[in-house]
Amino acid sequence: MTTLTSTRPPVPAATPSRTLAMIERNFMIYRRSLTPLLSAMVEPVLYLVSIGIGVGMLIGDVAGVHVRYPAWVAPAILATTAMNTAFNQTSFGVFSRIRAERTYEAILPTPVSVTDIACAEVASAVINAVLTSIGFVVVMAVAGLVTSPAVLLAIPASILVGFAFAAGGLAVTTFLRDFADFQYIQLVMLPMYLFATTFYPLSTYPAPLRPVIEVLPLYQSIQLIREPALGAAGWSQLLSVAYLAAFGVAAMWIAVRRMTRIMLS
């Protein structure tokens, strides 16, 4: 007997070897063009020079911060780089592969499942986020903006930041109707970029506003990367870790369910 619920296909399982094959596929394509990865680095470096150093000269010292402004801004820009690299890949990248390139239509008749695709896309995005983060740490070191060796913790942290935003991007993508909808994403991502204490400390905000900023996933990502980078790692970082992990898992859960529905029914 057919019921309404049976038209919704069950979420398929992931198979590690097949997920890996899909990741390999993604990187075979990236190898053809390194430019996306490089251009993902250009924008944060320009922001670092323009706002960190340029505007930093107008600012001098920041209240409650013991380092120069550019050294304070750099780890936050690193967090936004990991965020943007991962997010762009699973939002714009995956949407083009669903709509324009129709890559998945060619993949689904093979043993690779929807869950494999979702896991592979997120994993590829995380790898790219880590690569750009490493690149940015190198830029910071060359520019003399490293104040503590713990800045290296930013690299494992970028795995978690990348995971949270890659999964978030994938979940959001399943709700989009066409390319024009990307501007609504912009309407969330840009304010988050500007307001999540990237460029000025939380104490700038009036007290009632602060909790609103603190629940932003980018704020947690910046906390996770900036505190250790400035040599102030503490137990509070575990809270950010838990937050980002939970955010990523929840987003992944939504993404896989909705992708199954969109692609298999």
Add this chain to the structure above:
Amino acid sequence: MWREFGYWMTQYRRTWRGTIVISVANPLLFLLGVGVGIGHLVDRQASVPLAGVSYLAFFAPGMLAAASMQTAFLEASNRVAMAAGPDGAYRGATTTPLSPAQIMGGHLLFIAFRVATSSAAFTLVMLAFRVTGGARALGTLGGALLTGMAFAAPAAAWAVGLRQSRHIHAVFRFVIMPMYLFSGTFFTITQLPHWLRPIVYVLPLYHGAQLCRTLSLGTATVAGTAVHVGVLAALVLAGIVAARVTYRRRLHP
């Protein structure tokens, strides 16, 4: 020319909602996030380069010029390249008595309308923040429109011949973005080392930002304004002259 303008207006009446985010919301968010937020940190210091002006009052007109550039460039590159393509709007227009120059003129007129309306929205917010005054705001708006067209005309001349849109993305990322960040929009160029300044003086957005800023703050001098307006107007003219050639080549091959 007005017919081509009318075409774009009709289309815009149905699609304007899609442009509000990029043209209006983005610059306003920057005004809040950078102007007010970072301004909070800057104004705590008695910073010499700003000469007693609040950071928001300094940054807002620069951002206005930069936003005009961005709107104008995106309109003139993406839309023009698409319109000139196989299924584009220019294909239909070329089968009418419209000449390529009229098609170009009509489209540029439409871009001017887009830049003027987005800039007007931004200027109204500047007035609300009391960082500029009534008559000064009008001058600033004019400066922003001129800045936008100084980018729109050359961009249209270039984009009409394009066959691949990824070039637009590259130019945006490697030319427009750096110019946006280093033309004295976010900080004064007197902070830059001496050897770097001549490079900035050549950037069109530097002249746009300076023009808008001096008009907005009421510190404009006749000579300075003449130079800025001259550079920008020369770009508009050069763009139109070039576009007359490139439009004819692409549309009546």
